[in-house]
Amino acid sequence: MIGKIVNKFQTFRNRLFRLFPYRASATMDLIDAVASSTGTTSVVKLSLSDLFRRQYSSITDALDSLFRSDLKQASTREDTKTQTLRVTQLLAEECFSSKQEGFALFAIDCTTNSRIYATKVSDRTIVHAPNRVPGQKPITVGHEYSVLVHLPDEPIDRQLHWVVPLSVRRVESHETGPKVGLAQLEKISHQTVFKDYFCVNVSDAAYSTRAWVIGVSKLPQVVHITRMRGNRKVYRVPPLENMKVKGRPLLYGEEILLSSPSQPDFEEVTTITTRKGKVHRIHLKRWNDVIMQGSDADRTHEHPFDLLRVTVIDKKGKTVYPRPLWVAIMGARRKEIKNVQAYAGYCRRFDIEHFFRFGKQRLGLVNSQTCETRHEENWHWIGLLAYNMLYHARQFSQTVVNPWEKHKVHVVASKPSPSQVQRDFGRLIRGIGTPAAVPKPRGKSLGRRPGTKSAPRPLQPLIGKSQQIEERPSKFSSRAPSIKTNQQL
Numbered sequence: 001m002i003g004k005i006v007n008k009f010q011t012f013r014n015r016l017f018r019l020f021p022y023r024a025s026a027t028m029d030l031i032d033a034v035a036s037s038t039g040t041t042s043v044v045k046l047s048l049s050d051l052f053r054r055q056y057s058s059i060t061d062a063l064d065s066l067f068r069s070d071l072k073q074a075s076t077r078e079d080t081k082t083q084t085l086r087v088t089q090l091l092a093e094e095c096f097s098s099k100q101e102g103f104a105l106f107a108i109d110c111t112t113n114s115r116i117y118a119t120k121v122s123d124r125t126i127v128h129a130p131n132r133v134p135g136q137k138p139i140t141v142g143h144e145y146s147v148l149v150h151l152p153d154e155p156i157d158r159q160l161h162w163v164v165p166l167s168v169r170r171v172e173s174h175e176t177g178p179k180v181g182l183a184q185l186e187k188i189s190h191q192t193v194f195k196d197y198f199c200v201n202v203s204d205a206a207y208s209t210r211a212w213v214i215g216v217s218k219l220p221q222v223v224h225i226t227r228m229r230g231n232r233k234v235y236r237v238p239p240l241e242n243m244k245v246k247g248r249p250l251l252y253g254e255e256i257l258l259s260s261p262s263q264p265d266f267e268e269v270t271t272i273t274t275r276k277g278k279v280h281r282i283h284l285k286r287w288n289d290v291i292m293q294g295s296d297a298d299r300t301h302e303h304p305f306d307l308l309r310v311t312v313i314d315k316k317g318k319t320v321y322p323r324p325l326w327v328a329i330m331g332a333r334r335k336e337i338k339n340v341q342a343y344a345g346y347c348r349r350f351d352i353e354h355f356f357r358f359g360k361q362r363l364g365l366v367n368s369q370t371c372e373t374r375h376e377e378n379w380h381w382i383g384l385l386a387y388n389m390l391y392h393a394r395q396f397s398q399t400v401v402n403p404w405e406k407h408k409v410h411v412v413a414s415k416p417s418p419s420q421v422q423r424d425f426g427r428l429i430r431g432i433g434t435p436a437a438v439p440k441p442r443g444k445s446l447g448r449r450p451g452t453k454s455a456p457r458p459l460q461p462l463i464g465k466s467q468q469i470e471e472r473p474s475k476f477s478s479r480a481p482s483i484k485t486n487q488q489l
Contacts, residue, residue, distance in 0.1 A: 005395045010432055012094050012392055016385070017435040019086050023065040025436035026058045027382075032434060034363055035386035036426040038419075043368050043379070051429055054439050063370070066378040075374060084381070085191060088167050091388055092192035095150050095164040103198040103223075105151040105345055107163070107352040108185060108207065110177035111359075113366050113376065115142040120371045125173040125463040141462060143373070144171040145380055146180040148188060149352050151202075160417045161354040164391055165384045166192075170377050173463040178207045182215045189222050197221070198333065202349040205229050208328055210292055210300045216330045217303045223331035225346050228307070230326055233257045234290040237304055251301045256290060258326055261309065268339050280320060283311040284339040305330040310343050358418050359383050371457060390421045397424040 013028075020027050033049040040046055047056035067083035068075045096104075112129045115121050121143075129140035149163040167184045171177050181203070189199050200223045208226040216224040236253035256262055264285035271281050287307040294300025310325040329342055337345075359365040363386055368379040394415050400423035416424070 002396050006432055009392050009396075012090075013389075014435050015090055016087070019083070019090065020066070021083075022068060022071055023058075023062045025439070026054055026062040027066060028434060028436040029053055030059060030062050031382055031385050031389060032425075032429050032436075034382055035389045035422065036429065037364075038362060038422055040364055041367060043364065043370075049426075051426060051434075053436075058439075060370075060375070063375045063378045063382070064372075066381065080374075080377075084167070085187065087381070087385070088187070089192050091164065091166050092150070092188065092194060094388075094392065095152070095166075096193045096197075097153075103200045104194055105153070105348065106148060106166075106185065106188065106199060106201045107151055107349050108146065108148050108181040108201060108203050109349075109352050109356075110144050110146050110171060110181070110206075111356045111365075112140060113143045113145060113380075114140045116140060118142075118369070118371070119459055120457040121376070122373050122460045123173050123463065124460065143376065144177060145169065146171055146177050146184060147352065147355070147384075148181065148184045149355060151348050151351055156415050158348070158351075160415065161351045162391060162394070162418065163351050163355045165355060165387055168380045168384050170373075170380075178209055178212060181207060182212060185222065185224075186215075186219060189219055195221075198336070199223070200225060200337065200345060202226070202346050204349065210294050210298060213292055213300060213303045213305060213330055214298060217332065220332050223329065223334050223337055225337070225342050226328050226330070227346065228258065228326040228328050230258050230323055232326075234287075234292060234307060235301075236287075237289045237291060252291065252293065256287065256307075261285075261287070264309070266339070270340055279315060281313045282340075282343065283309075283313065284343065285309040286339055303330075306334050308339060308342055355387065359387065362419065362422060363387060387418070390418055390425060393425060393428055394418075394421050397421045397428060400424050 017024055017028050029052045030046065033046040033052040034040075036051055037046060037049055040049075043059060044056050046052055047054070047059060052059075065071060067080045069079045069083075110128075112127050114129060115124055118124065124141055124143065126139050127142055127144040129138055129142075131138040131140075146169050147165060148167040149165045152158070152162055152164060166188060169180055169184060171180050185199075185201055188194055199219075199221055202225045205227045207224070208228045212224060212226070216222055234256050236256065238250040238253035254262065265288045266286040268284040268286075269281060270284070271279055273279050285308070287309075289304040290307050291301045291304050306329040308327040308329060310327060312320040312325075314320055325343075325346075327342055327346055329337055356365075363383040365380060365383045368376050370376055370379070397416055397420065399416055399420055
């Protein structure tokens with residue numbers, strides 16, 4: 001059994017290795033180094049890993065050569081989209097299996113890479129970032145990345161919060177995270193192995209916009225489950241008899257305020273047991289075929305969805321949370337999703353937050369301090385592939401215990417957690433080998449000619465979203481360039 005799992009893992013690594021047209025060996029060594037290094041605080045220190053058999057300059061070379069079709073020409077967006085699609089198709093094929101729930105579950109969310117002092121990096125803008133300092137806004141300066149992950153259906157994987165990241169894309173300054181996430185979901189549901197399967201996506205309240213209501217309606221095999229804020233209002237679909245009256249037909253029926261809703265169409269009560277053994281009662285109320293208010297151009301009223309209200313009550317009859325949870329169920333096949341499935345699926349959305357935390361703390365997703373935006377994007381793909389290596393190696397890895405952890409319970413389940421797999425990943429790769437070739441030193445490079453002096457990098461403007469922002473003038477220019485905001489453009 002273990003032999004088949006190891007052979008499958010080796011086959012996956014060989015197929016991934018063949019997808020890199022240039023610097024494939026250096027890229028594979030870099031992925032293994034990231035997957036096995038638990039305490040690396042900088043990218044250049046990865047060259048000290050025993051799995052990275054090259055010099056530190058090969059790290060930059062691998063990041064620059066990744067997803068390029070020709071080393072003699074500048075990389076284009078089309079080349080990157082084509083190469084990343086092939087990688088996504090492979091990752092989706094490896095994680096695909098028949099699901100017990102009858103559908104494949106995905107999650108989409110955005111994470112931030114703060115680059116406050118990187119004045120030479122292009123396309124920086126104001127992005128959201130959690131900030132616990134009282135009186136300060138939860139924002140920072142940098143880049144935002146949209147990540148789509150597949151949520152495995154195995155009970156042990158659920159317990160250990162495993163995910164399978166399939167796609168990562170930087171949100172450009174003129175885009176929004178929900179817009180980029182919708183494009184990622186469309187690609188997964190149309191151009192991967194999941195194209196013939198029922199797909200369900202879960203997201204937070206930022207993905208409950210009109211654009212998502214309209215966009216999901218164009219994906220017949222996709223249902224979108226998202227949280228809605230409790231201060232919004234929706235409308236029922238107007239009755240058919242109101243359509244036959246003279247004059248303009250009614251577009252919106254009865255108004256439903258989420259703060260004080262009307263009588264639901266369906267009610268259900270169920271019980272769940274938490275991980276700590278507490279038994280809670282779940283009150284589920286569902287409103288079928290409601291619509292959002294929109295303009296005549298987008299015709300949002302033609303795309304109904306269902307609304308679910310969730311209230312959790314403990315054994316003493318008190319609500320566990322101060323406010324109820326409102327969940328919108330969008331898509332043509334939304335009726336196939338039961339109330340309990342919608343609530344349980346949304347609860348699993350938080351597994352993507354575990355991936356963000358593990359990626360930033362253990363894989364160094366935010367440790368790249370490059371001046372090239374494209375290199376930063378490629379570094380996020382390296383971290384994504386490194387996490388996939390850990391996921392596929394979880395079935396035959398061993399628990400590695402530090403000396404000071406002997407009094408703790410180490411084995412939670414038959415499969416180790418991502419941190420445990422990362423500790424043992426170096427031993428696994430040294431045992432099964434790698435498709436990367438052994439480096440052959442070519443001698444010292446001639447380098448630059450004596451007297452050559454590179455021009456300083458130009459100062460990049462900070463792109464503001466609501467007002468005109470100018471950078472501080474540099475010592476190489478009398479005035480920093482200014483730009484127009486999105487509203488002015």
